[in-house]
Amino acid sequence: xxxxxxxxxxxxxxxxxxxxxxxxxxxxxxxxxxxxxxxxxxxxxxxxxxxxxxxxxxxxxxxxxxxxxxxxxxxxxxxxxxxxxxxxxxxxxxxxxxxxxxxxxxxxxxxxxxxxxxxxxxxxxxxxxxxxxxxxxxxxxxxxxxxxxxxxxxxxxxxxxxxxxxxxxxxxxxxxxxxxxxxxxxxxxxxxxxxxxxxxxxxxxxxxxxxxxxxxxxxxxxxxxxxxxxxxxxxxxxxxxxxxxxxxxxxxxxxxxxxxxxxxxxxxxxxxxxxxxxxxxxxxxxxxxxxxxxxxxxxxxxxxxxxxxxxxx
Amino acid sequence: xxxxxxxxxxxxxxxxxxxxxxxxxxxxxxxxxxxxxxxxxxxxxxxxxxxxxxxxxxxxxxxxxxxxxxxxxxxxxxxxxxxxxxxxxxxxxxxxxxxxxxxxxxxxxxxxxxxxxxxxxxxxxxxxxxxxxxxxxxxxxxxxxxxxxxxxxxxxxxxxxxxxxxxxxxxxxxxxxxxxxxxxxxxxxxxxxxxxxxxxxxxxxxxxxxxxxxxxxxxxxxxxxxxxxxxxxxxxxxxxxxxxxxxxxxxxxxxxxxxxxxxxxxxxxxxxxxxxxxxxxxxxxxxxxxxxxxxxxxxxxxxxxxxxxxxxxxxxxxxxxxxxxxxxxxxxxxx
Ligand SMILES: [Zn+2]
Numbered sequence: 198x199x200x201x202x203x204x205x206x207x208x209x210x211x212x213x214x215x216x217x218x219x220x221x222x223x224x225x226x227x228x229x230x231x232x233x234x235x236x237x238x239x240x241x242x243x244x245x246x247x248x249x250x251x252x253x254x255x256x257x258x259x260x261x262x263x264x265x266x267x268x269x270x271x272x273x274x275x276x277x278x279x280x281x282x283x284x285x286x287x288x289x290x291x292x293x294x295x296x297x298x299x300x301x302x303x304x305x306x307x308x309x310x311x312x313x314x315x316x317x318x319x320x321x322x323x324x325x326x327x328x329x330x331x332x333x334x335x336x337x338x339x340x341x342x343x344x345x346x347x348x349x350x351x352x353x354x355x356x357x358x359x360x361x362x363x364x365x366x367x368x369x370x371x372x373x374x375x376x377x378x379x380x381x382x383x384x385x386x387x388x389x390x391x392x393x394x395x396x397x398x399x400x401x402x403x404x405x406x407x408x409x410x411x412x413x414x415x416x417x418x419x420x421x422x423x424x425x426x427x428x429x430x431x432x433x434x435x436x437x438x439x440x441x442x443x444x445x446x447x448x449x450x451x452x453x454x455x456x457x458x459x460x461x462x463x464x465x466x467x468x469x470x471x472x473x474x475x476x477x478x479x480x481x482x483x484x485x486x487x488x489x490x491x492x493x494x495x496x497x498x499x500x501x502x503x504x505x506x507x508x509x510x
Numbered sequence: 511x512x513x514x515x516x517x518x519x520x521x522x523x524x525x526x527x528x529x530x531x532x533x534x535x536x537x538x539x540x541x542x543x544x545x546x547x548x549x550x551x552x553x554x555x556x557x558x559x560x561x562x563x564x565x566x567x568x569x570x571x572x573x574x575x576x577x578x579x580x581x582x583x584x585x586x587x588x589x590x591x592x593x594x595x596x597x598x599x600x601x602x603x604x605x606x607x608x609x610x611x612x613x614x615x616x617x618x619x620x621x622x623x624x625x626x627x628x629x630x631x632x633x634x635x636x637x638x639x640x641x642x643x644x645x646x647x648x649x650x651x652x653x654x655x656x657x658x659x660x661x662x663x664x665x666x667x668x669x670x671x672x673x674x675x676x677x678x679x680x681x682x683x684x685x686x687x688x689x690x691x692x693x694x695x696x697x698x699x700x701x702x703x704x705x706x707x708x709x710x711x712x713x714x715x716x717x718x719x720x721x722x723x724x725x726x727x728x729x730x731x732x733x734x735x736x737x738x739x740x741x742x743x744x745x746x747x748x749x750x751x752x753x754x755x756x757x758x759x760x761x762x763x764x765x766x767x768x769x770x771x772x773x774x775x776x777x778x779x780x781x782x783x784x785x786x787x788x789x790x791x792x793x794x795x796x797x798x799x800x801x802x803x804x805x806x807x808x809x810x811x812x813x814x815x816x817x818x819x820x821x822x823x824x825x826x827x828x829x830x831x832x833x834x835x836x837x838x839x840x841x842x843x844x845x
Contacts, residue, residue, distance in 0.1 A: 334724075336744030336752045341762060342770050346723035346743040353697045354729060374681075374693060374724040374743070381694050395681050395690040395721075405604040405683055418602055419686045429599065431687050482659060482698045484691040485652030486599035 225417035232398060232416050234390035235370045239444035241451065243270055243285025243328040243368065249451035250458070251276045254283070257314055263343065266307035268299045268335070271314040273323065277459050282318040284311045284379060285328035288369070301331040304340035305348030308378050312355045324462050325356075325363040327379040332397045334375030349378040356381035357481070362465035362473060364458060366436070367391040367423075368443075372400075383465050383477050385431065386457060387423035388450075389438040393431060394421035430484055434461075544568050560779050569716065569736050569779055574625030574642030577675055577715075581638060581783050582629035590626040591660060594653045600686045608684035615645045623647075623678070624654040626661045632787020634794065636673050637665040641715075641722070643677040650722055651682035655692025658726065662699030666706035671790055675713040676727040680720020693725035700726055709793045711786060714741050714764065714773060728772070732789060734782070735764035735773040 234240070247254050251274030259265040271284040286303065289295030311327075318325045334345055356363060356379070365382035371393040387393060401415035402408060426432040436457045443450035465473065540553035549565040560580050561570040572580065579585040595612075602608040623645040627638045639661040641648045658674075665672040681689040703710050712730030714723075716739035724743050735741060742762035750757060760766045764776045777785050796802075 334743065336748050338749055338753070338755050338757055338761065341742050341744065341749070344728070344770075344772060346741075347728035347772060349724040349743070350693075350697065350726070350729045353694055353725065354700070357694075357697055357701055373690065374721050377690055377693055378724075381697070393687050393690075395683060395686055401604075401683060415604075418600065418604060420600060421687060426687060429688055431691060478698045478701060481691065481694040484695060485655050485688055486597045486685070487652040487656055488595045488597045490593040490595055 225413070228416050228420055228422055229413050231390050231422045232370070232392055234442045234444075235392045237442060237444045238290075240369055241443050241447045242290070242330065243283070243287050245447050246328060246368065246451050246454060247272075247274065247283055247285070249448060250274075250455055251281065251283070257317075258310075260306040260309035261313055262306065262309055264306050266299075266303045266310055267297055268301050268303035268331070269307035269310055271310050273314070273317065273321075276324075276326075277462070280321050280323040281462075282314055282323050282325045283328065284314060284325070285368075286331040286376075286379070288330060299335060302333060302335040302375065303331070304335045304337065305343045305345050308348040308352040311379060312352055315355050315359060318361050319359060322361055324361055324466070325359060325382070326458065326462075327363070327365045327382060329365060329367045329371045329376050329379050330369030330391075331372060331375045332370060333373040333400070334378070349374045352378040353381045357478065358474070360470045360474060362462060362468075363477075364461055364465070366454065366458075367393050367432070368454075370394075370397070372397045381477075381481065383473055383480075384433045384461055386434045386436055386461075387426055387432045388436050388443060388454070389423055390442050391423055392421040393423075393426045394419050429486075542570075562779050567737060567778065569738060571643050571677065571716065572779075573644055574620055574623075574640045577640045577642075578625055578627045578629065578638050580779070581631055581640075581673065581675075581786065582627070583631060583633065587627040587629035587638065590628065590664070591657050592621045594656055595621060596651055596653050596685075598684075599652075599688055600684070602684040602686065604684070611646060611684065618644065620645045622653045622657065623649055623651070623682075624657045626657050628664075631673065631783060632790055634670075634787070634790045635668070636671045636790065637661050637668070638673045638675075640675040641677045643679075643715075643717070646682065648676075648678035648722075649680065649682035649689070650678055650692050650696075650725075651685040651689050652692060654682075655695040658692075658696050659699040659702075662696075662702050662710075665710075666702045666708050669706065669708060671708060671793060672703060672710040673713070673786060674710065674726070674730070675715055676718040676722050677715040678718060678720070678722040680722055690721065693721045696726035697729075700729060707795075711789060713777075713782065713786075714739050714767075716740055717742075717745070719743065719745050731793075733773045734775050734777040734785070735767060736779055736782075737764055737776055739764040741767045741772065 254272055254274030256270060256272035268286060269284065270287045273280055273282050286301040287298050288301040289298040315325055334349060363382035365380045365385045367376070367387040369391055371380065371391065373396050376393065398412040398416040398419065399409065401419065402411040405415065423432060423435045427435050434457065437453055439446040439449040439453070468476070541550050542556055543550045544563040544566060546568045547563060547566040549563060551559065551564070555564070561572050562568065575589070578587050598608050620642050623642050625640045625642055629636060629638050639658055662672060681692065683689065700710065709731045712727055712733045714727060714733065714735040716736060718727050718739060718741045720743065723741060740762050741764060746757045746761050749755060764773065767773050768776050
């Protein structure tokens, strides 16, 4: 990924506008379709990918403080010849499991479990892969008392400091700080039909429209598709899914993800640790879009990255 | 649960929430009535009391610049980066277009929801970054993230502490996922401070919620909270809606968060500047050996040593002033 240059800001501004306007914007219906696919009841979840990518996997339990948060699964497995840590947000397949997993909405204990396993990764020099799929961090009284906000922030700090390579994959819906807590990686990639947003469409509907029924409208406004996140520089790559969506063929979905992960981990491992940490920081330091008013001139937009080709495989 | 050390009583908070403020009869336009005890104050009294009720201690919100002035010695500060303004990367429209919301907020005089400045507190230079709740609910968008990161980098470069005050409903929805990314950007800023060994003091004002609490605000080196401030990732209303739990009145308030272990102290606004000034004194590193040698020579009245001190680039500006006395150097910097 090329860093943005300070020169040619006007040109970048024009390209930025054109990229985000007109035909580049997916229709509202397409956005809603992506949201439904990202939440499809048969979509592969982290444990489905893990079973296919690393048959030898040891799941680890507990945050060593107060319990085991089942919304987050974490462990270490053998992946392409080396120990690799995987942390994922796990939804339930049926009604009972959904409750057991708390709909993949973890409390602080989930993030503390994640951090504990990341420390293991540091010790073993094992790469870290996170698989993100959550409507958000859990909103509950005990979660607040136990430090939900601090746990999310600390998880970001831990990931920002990791000296081992890391890849965050949005496999389903990535919503709010609950998703970002596991998303501060060297590479952030999204599956073709996944979504990544500041809030779930339902949450936005209630807050911005003061009406629980405007989720579809909210989704169209946020446009949280993989293609858009790639254009904004939030995602570094988009990993293709089987025709019709990942739910149609879990094996093929895992194979496509494996292709990206193995290649990218190989590349990341080749980068010296200190450089990788610095590049990771720079990556997140850059993100955002704002105007800079020069004294007496016209506004320029310091925006997202240089124009990119359409995301592909 | 035992948790006392309460500056604003729960009864007052309850009054503030449930009962409409007792309407005082026809006040001159500048006067304000306390929502909890109904005492009224003139504008200059309010300013003098730092927007705190002199009768009951209720803390009104404070604007960004006003807050910077309250914290700074003699109310003097140099504001930074006012040229950074919100863009509209998503061309976002909810019940109104995002740019119109921004214009309306800008029309009130503040340029964004974060005000940054060079200033001094208790005689010590620092970088101050203060959120302004009156600007779109203090929401954190790209400008807030960028200014916050710059404030961290500036503090690290100069080796002076960062003092930051949060007051925010969380990420700025209208900037979508790019607003979410600003949480990580503030964490990058704190990493820079960590590498530089520069302390950061966080003051949690009402309210500090959502993505701001879940990023920089919860990981300061020393964390103060204002009395009665709501501090939460999910606010009580959201929790009551999702879980149908009935929450106690003081849920998530500064005093509860002190007993929960999430803040170091609840500090009355009228004591805040003094308390931070004292803390900055505790956190200050001893001067480097070369500097202290030059300083002792200078104190012996050796003019050459004074010149030497002037020439040493590694000596912080403030120390150099102490060595040389007189006016601060004319090359800018905080007064
Ligand atoms: Zn009062």
